[in-house]
Amino acid sequence: MADSTANPPCRDVIELALELPLARFSLRVAVRLGDGVTAIMGPSGSGKTSLLEAVAGLRPKTRGRIALDGTVLLDSATGVRLRPERRRVGYVPQGAGLFPHITAMGNVRFGARGAESRVRAAIECLELTPLLGRYPATLSGGEKQRVALARSLASNPRLLLLDEPLAALDVGLRERVVPYLLRIHEEWKVPVLYVTHNVGEALDLAEAVLLLREGTVEAYGPALEMLSRPAMARAAEAGIENLRHGRIIAHDEAGGTTRVLLDDGQILAIPLSSSRRPGDAVNLAIRAEDVLLAVERLHGLSARNIVEARIVAIDRVGRDALLRCRPGSESGPERRPWLVRITPSAVGSLGLTSGQEVWLAIKSHSVRLL
Amino acid sequence: MLTAQDLAVVGFTLRIAALGTVLIIGPGIVLALALARYQGPGKSVMETLLSLPLVLPPTAVGMLLLSVLARHGSLGRWLDAAGIQVVFTWKAVLLATMVMAFPLLVRSARTAFEEVDPSLVGLARTLGCGPIAAFLRVTLPLAWRGIVGGTVLAFARALGEFGATIMIAGNIPGRTQTLALAIFQASQVGRDDRARALAGVTVLVAFVTLWTAEWLTRRRTRRVAT
Numbered sequence: 001m002a003d004s005t006a007n008p009p010c011r012d013v014i015e016l017a018l019e020l021p022l023a024r025f026s027l028r029v030a031v032r033l034g035d036g037v038t039a040i041m042g043p044s045g046s047g048k049t050s051l052l053e054a055v056a057g058l059r060p061k062t063r064g065r066i067a068l069d070g071t072v073l074l075d076s077a078t079g080v081r082l083r084p085e086r087r088r089v090g091y092v093p094q095g096a097g098l099f100p101h102i103t104a105m106g107n108v109r110f111g112a113r114g115a116e117s118r119v120r121a122a123i124e125c126l127e128l129t130p131l132l133g134r135y136p137a138t139l140s141g142g143e144k145q146r147v148a149l150a151r152s153l154a155s156n157p158r159l160l161l162l163d164e165p166l167a168a169l170d171v172g173l174r175e176r177v178v179p180y181l182l183r184i185h186e187e188w189k190v191p192v193l194y195v196t197h198n199v200g201e202a203l204d205l206a207e208a209v210l211l212l213r214e215g216t217v218e219a220y221g222p223a224l225e226m227l228s229r230p231a232m233a234r235a236a237e238a239g240i241e242n243l244r245h246g247r248i249i250a251h252d253e254a255g256g257t258t259r260v261l262l263d264d265g266q267i268l269a270i271p272l273s274s275s276r277r278p279g280d281a282v283n284l285a286i287r288a289e290d291v292l293l294a295v296e297r298l299h300g301l302s303a304r305n306i307v308e309a310r311i312v313a314i315d316r317v318g319r320d321a322l323l324r325c326r327p328g329s330e331s332g333p334e335r336r337p338w339l340v341r342i343t344p345s346a347v348g349s350l351g352l353t354s355g356q357e358v359w360l361a362i363k364s365h366s367v368r369l370l
Numbered sequence: 371m372l373t374a375q376d377l378a379v380v381g382f383t384l385r386i387a388a389l390g391t392v393l394i395i396g397p398g399i400v401l402a403l404a405l406a407r408y409q410g411p412g413k414s415v416m417e418t419l420l421s422l423p424l425v426l427p428p429t430a431v432g433m434l435l436l437s438v439l440a441r442h443g444s445l446g447r448w449l450d451a452a453g454i455q456v457v458f459t460w461k462a463v464l465l466a467t468m469v470m471a472f473p474l475l476v477r478s479a480r481t482a483f484e485e486v487d488p489s490l491v492g493l494a495r496t497l498g499c500g501p502i503a504a505f506l507r508v509t510l511p512l513a514w515r516g517i518v519g520g521t522v523l524a525f526a527r528a529l530g531e532f533g534a535t536i537m538i539a540g541n542i543p544g545r546t547q548t549l550a551l552a553i554f555q556a557s558q559v560g561r562d563d564r565a566r567a568l569a570g571v572t573v574l575v576a577f578v579t580l581w582t583a584e585w586l587t588r589r590r591t592r593r594v595a596t
Contacts, residue, residue, distance in 0.1 A: 053492075
């Protein structure tokens with residue numbers, strides 16, 4: 001069900017009213033999306049990729065209506081069904097989907113439409129010049145994503161569909177690709193549908209968020225408003241991000257910090273944020289990989305936030321280990337656990353086990369005020 | 371040593387094998403692609419039928435062809451009325467090699483097409499390619515190795531075809547005699563030296579064929595893999 005109370009911040013240009021039978025359920029999406037970046041979120045298998053493929057024209061069983069800024073791509077009622085090659089919708093699938101038998105240059109040129117200057121601009125925008133002669137097998141994950149983005153841009157799309165463009169990248173690489181994504185939207189003025197699991201990424205990049213569950217729209221609205229929804233909190237866990245809601249207590253101008261009282265009673269120091277007044281409600285995000293963990297009480301550390309906690313679960317997430325650490329003592333009040341992402345080798349060498357007492361360190365600068 | 375007659379046999383065999391292979395490439399690729407993409411009922415029946423010539427004795431295939439193409443056969447009657455003679459002519463040799471080589475080409479090309487990631491073909495479509503352009507620019511180059519391999523196998527099979535050929539084309543020196551048939555005949559009449567010389571030629575031709583294919587596919591692979 002689309003949320004009718006939320007007002008998306010952009011001009012609505014994408015009209016979706018489609019239905020597509022999938023293995024376990026039907027994808028049913030009826031929503032109008034803006035001309036900015038819309039993040040599509042939701043648990044695995046909720047139909048996110050299928051939605052992109054339906055819009056791109058790669059799912060022949062799609063029925064209903066898809067229109068893009070006045071151009072009808074699909075309308076079952078009037079029998080309109082533009083073939084994928086006529087839709088001018090750029091699609092970058094998970095893993096980039098480069099053609100392995102041609103060079104990076106060949107890939108960028110593959111679907112080039114319009115002036116040659118467009119190809120050059122795409123190459124410049126994504127800084128591909130040194131890579132052009134190489135074959136995809138020799139490119140790193142981030143380089144592949146950049147080539148795939150340039151390939152889409154060179155085809156002069158009216159809409160860009162990105163399926164977890166950053167998921168395959170490690171954290172450092174992700175930081176390097178995000179600016180390119182931001183630049184694409186600003187410089188090329190193309191609306192973007194962006195599938196991601198990562199709430200932080202969605203907040204960094206998207207103006208609006210569309211939450212899918214079992215093929216239907218659970219919620220849709222401006223990214224920041226969506227934060228308070230429980231569904232978003234679940235999505236945040238899937239994206240391995242600590243999201244917290246709280247109120248400003250006081251500013252410490254000299255110390256350069258602002259203190260925030262979280263809903264569960266913890267107090268967190270964040271970088272000085274004078275624009276907000278004490279009492280203001282705030283949303284905070286801390287990446288799970290930005291939380292440091294120690295097995296002994298910490299002394300003399302620059303991090304402003306030290307939390308005494310107990311490990312309640314150790315899971316494996318991809319190559320990393322994901323720890324849930326509940327703050328405070330067992331007899332104390334119930335507090336929300338922190339997600340901590342570390343390497344399995346750290347788990348091994350520190351001998352971490354469930355139930356163990358640990359100290360978490362959170363730099364105030366790794367807390368993002370949303 | 372090879373006589374002028376032997377060289378004529380070698381030339382005839384190479385021409386027939388080359389022509390037969392060229393003629394089956396087009397239909398073979400189309401059928402291979404259809405089999406690779408088609409998922410409906412009857413797929414396994416079609417695949418089994420197609421592979422039948424690979425496991426039947428070639429003489430049995432020849433016998434079936436003969437019964438269809440002979441003057442009183444279902445197709446032969448019609449051809450005869452049109453004044454076309456197939457049986458015991460070079461056309462019969464060509465037909466026999468084509469029928470025997472076709473399944474090898476299709477099997478190998480089909481496997482190659484099945485290994486092409488269909489999502490890449492979809493991507494080519496979103497980048498403005500129609501179905502044919504997407505096939506020529508993505509599917510075909512990616513399946514190239516398997517198609518070359520299948521073509522070479524088919525050519526090699528055509529070079530060595532014996533059983534089906536002798537059934538529908540006979541073994542007529544100067545008219546339908548290929549290398550394989552000539553070796554058989556020479557050995558039958560006690561000309562072991564000639565049989566050995568001709569066998570040597572087949573080894574040489576086969577070697578050059580396989581080596582060329584290896585070189586072609588290797589060059590391609592290196593580009594993709596490195």
